[in-house]
Amino acid sequence: MTKSRADKMAETRARLIAAGRAAFAQKGYAEASMDDFTGAAGLTRGALYHNFGGKTGLLQAVIEQIDGEMLARMAEESARHDDPWAAFLAEYRAYIRMALEPEIQRIVLLDGPAVLGDPSRWPRQLACLDRVRDLIAGLIEDGIVQPVDLGMAAALLNGAALNAALLVAGSDAPEATLPRALDTFERLAEGLRA
Amino acid sequence: MTKSRADKMAETRARLIAAGRAAFAQKGYAEASMDDFTGAAGLTRGALYHNFGGKTGLLQAVIEQIDGEMLARMAEESARHDDPWAAFLAEYRAYIRMALEPEIQRIVLLDGPAVLGDPSRWPRQLACLDRVRDLIAGLIEDGIVQPVDLGMAAALLNGAALNAALLVAGSDAPEATLPRALDTFERLAEGLRA
DNA sequence: CTAGATCGCATACATGGCGTATGTCAATTC
DNA sequence: GAATTGACATACGCCATGTATGCGATCTAG
Numbered sequence: 001m002t003k004s005r006a007d008k009m010a011e012t013r014a015r016l017i018a019a020g021r022a023a024f025a026q027k028g029y030a031e032a033s034m035d036d037f038t039g040a041a042g043l044t045r046g047a048l049y050h051n052f053g054g055k056t057g058l059l060q061a062v063i064e065q066i067d068g069e070m071l072a073r074m075a076e077e078s079a080r081h082d083d084p085w086a087a088f089l090a091e092y093r094a095y096i097r098m099a100l101e102p103e104i105q106r107i108v109l110l111d112g113p114a115v116l117g118d119p120s121r122w123p124r125q126l127a128c129l130d131r132v133r134d135l136i137a138g139l140i141e142d143g144i145v146q147p148v149d150l151g152m153a154a155a156l157l158n159g160a161a162l163n164a165a166l167l168v169a170g171s172d173a174p175e176a177t178l179p180r181a182l183d184t185f186e187r188l189a190e191g192l193r194a
Numbered sequence: 195m196t197k198s199r200a201d202k203m204a205e206t207r208a209r210l211i212a213a214g215r216a217a218f219a220q221k222g223y224a225e226a227s228m229d230d231f232t233g234a235a236g237l238t239r240g241a242l243y244h245n246f247g248g249k250t251g252l253l254q255a256v257i258e259q260i261d262g263e264m265l266a267r268m269a270e271e272s273a274r275h276d277d278p279w280a281a282f283l284a285e286y287r288a289y290i291r292m293a294l295e296p297e298i299q300r301i302v303l304l305d306g307p308a309v310l311g312d313p314s315r316w317p318r319q320l321a322c323l324d325r326v327r328d329l330i331a332g333l334i335e336d337g338i339v340q341p342v343d344l345g346m347a348a349a350l351l352n353g354a355a356l357n358a359a360l361l362v363a364g365s366d367a368p369e370a371t372l373p374r375a376l377d378t379f380e381r382l383a384e385g386l387r388a
Numbered sequence: 389c390t391a392g393a394t395c396g397c398a399t400a401c402a403t404g405g406c407g408t409a410t411g412t413c414a415a416t417t418c
Numbered sequence: 419g420a421a422t423t424g425a426c427a428t429a430c431g432c433c434a435t436g437t438a439t440g441c442g443a444t445c446t447a448g
Contacts, residue, residue: 004415009425030224030309033405045406046427054407114308115224118364152371152378155361156354160382163353167346170312177346184346188354191385198444203396227434239435240398249435 013051015041017065020058025103029059029111056115063112064124070098070108071127078135085144088135089189092161093182095128099165100174109162120155129154145192153192160188207245209235211259214252219297223253223305250309257306258318264292264302265321272329279338282329283383286355287376289322293359294368303356314349323348339386347386354382 019041023032034045034055052058077094081087098104108126113119119126133154139145145153164181171177213235217226228239228249246252271288275281292298302320307313313320326348333339339347358375365371 008415012425028308035405044427047425049407050425110308114222114304118360120361121364146381148378148381149374152358152361152374155357156375156378156382159353159355159357159360160350161353163349163356164346166312167314167349170315180343180346181350184342184350187340187342188350188382188385191382202444206397229434238398241396243436244396 009051012041012043012047013061016043016048016051016058017061021062021065021103021107024059024062024107024111028106029055029115059107059112059115060122060124063108063116063126066104066108067126067128070095070104071131073098074128074131084139084142085193088139089186091132091135092157092185092189095158096161096165096168096181096185097178099162100169100178102169105166105169109166120151129158132158143194146194148192157189160185203245206235206237206241207255210237210242210245210252211255215256215259215297215301218253218256218301218305222300223249223309253301253306253309254316254318257302257310257320260298260302261320261322264289264298265325267292268322268325278333278336279387282333283380285326285329286351286379286383289352290355290359290362290375290379291372293356294363294372296363299360299363303360314345323352326352337388340388342386351383354379 016038019037020032023037023040026032034048038045038048048054048058052061074091074094078087078091081090099109116122119129133150136145136148136153137150140147140150164185168174168177168181210232213231214226217231217234220226228242232239232242242249242252246255268285268288272281272285275284293303310316313323327344330339330342330347331344334341334344358379362368362371362375
């Protein structure tokens, strides 16, 4: 079975995304040289410009991929709980833990907003943000949470979770700090309950 | 009265900081060319490297200056309230309003962390973060707030406030969105009360 | 008071990364 | 099977940062 043209293109896209993802995570967006990571992928900058239009286009694609993985992991966590509030907190615990990983922290949470602008204005918004919005909407409908502005509540909670994760990641003993972060976050979230 | 050598150096530093501040705010850190804004200040890159060691050094100095102004404005706001909890909320209201300003948003909240790394690990930490820590410590001592981890609570609240501000700033009608942001934030903060 | 040392800043140069225009070869189409 | 399309490579120009060098003004020593 010979590879079709579209298959080959999909493969080069995947290779470039993988190489870019590794480089962005390790050196940061600004310090990652296109020649370096396209070369590492066995390609040249020509392929990158053809497929993604430029360096920022590749960053978008990388973020989209990571976002999809984050969404899946959060959904997986919440599925283990029957109580809606517990499921809600479980998703945020997963989010905070993921924000600890250097790859997600650097690419999605630091360089992404700085290079592409505020995530809430991205053309393809982060799926995990949308998901949290839906969760909160359900909690409000069930009378578990006060009737607050959906997008606002989601943004506030995301910001709190992100900073919690950054602080944990930067601490000397992340493992010891993580439970305190989760605890403090849950107390904050209590403020939204009916 | 003739200018001393130190006086002149202080003036060039001030000029460079002012020019860099304007350029970083308008075009973002990465897009701001050193030749451009040093030229606008009537100087050259030589002066910049001599005084600040490089582009990132200037960014640090700019952030330090803005941080000082933010601290002053927050202190001013809280001084108008007698009730400790009201004063605490007033400071955060001021913080959210300040995060709306493109200059602060772009330089301190977006590019700063992306270029210099996590603020909590900066050599000269943000003074306004320290201030919030102290406020929370006082509230805990007075029994107004639950005994939570100081740095963690401050980080969470700052993250929530930051994202609230970003969302407001990115909305179509910032003036109409701001009150909802403040309201949601105060509800969250309620979660920390004893 | 003057000569030399110092220091703040400008100038010139080297390096390297991004973006674009052009070329090439393989796959598709008729 | 010839022509065309399209995916990707190659080559070039431009611009930005960082560094090494040079100059002139201020401070200092005798």
